[in-house]
Amino acid sequence: MTKVPRTNRGGVAAGRENRAALIAAARVEFEANGIDAPLSAIARRAGVGQGSLYRHFPDRVSLAVAVFEENIEEIEALAADGTPSLRAVTDLVTHQVEGATALIQLIATERADARVEHIAERLRAVVAAAWEEHAADAPAGITDDDIMLAISMVATTVSLAPTAERHRLARRAWRLLGPGIGRGSAPADDS
Incomplete structure (x- = not known):
């Protein structure tokens, strides 16, 4: 170690x-x-x-929140440079999830904890801003809540996979979900 x-x-x-x-x-x-x-x-x-x-x-949650605070700060920094594209947000979130599956486990198991919900809300704010710029290209009726659901679905799938399979699964999931949330939503293939 x-x-x-x-x-x-x-x-x-x-x-x-x-x-x-x-x-x-x-x-x-x-x-x-x-x-x-x-x-x-x-x-x-x-x-x-x-x-x-x-x-x-x-407690464990306070330690986990401190770890994932850095991830959220990176996502917020992306937004601070102007309204990021939805693609940029999903790329960054997917990349982070591939290496930090414990965040998904924490959100799933401690959702009612205000500290965990605060992290989720900060992510939701960046996604909502990116979606606002992208919504005109998407099918009618899709909302930023739908994008959060898609991110959650991809993140959960990735978090349950062996490390070596995570990127491939994320790519497949975004290819399937991408047409429903607009063009260009699948994270870049940097394998």
Whole structure:
């Protein structure tokens, strides 16, 4: 197991460094073992004790939300550069899901948690803005909620697949869903 590299600073700097190390370790463990990855393995990979983990993240959901916060920030950064195309949004979300299936597991199992719903709402806001620009090219009656459903369907399929199959399955799913949500919705094939 590769530990997250760290320096030996004390005080507030050590606290920030421990938090960053825990988030990086959780990202690796969640990707490898899903949302139920042992917290002890995350602490060990980060090079900190479990007490430090719980000081920063009192429960699994708070740690997972911190990990996925970075994903949402990347999607929001795409939107900050102007209204992104629906294709750009679905490409980025699909790419993230291929590597972060634990996010889908978290949303599915902890949907009622306000912290998780906040992440979902931030994603929905970017999708809605992209859809608004794309809606004229789509069949009548399709809404941004339909796009969120399509993203959820693709994400769930991808999250259940072995790592080596995820990209291929995402491509197939978007090819099937793409005609219903407008032209050019399938993520780019960068395999």
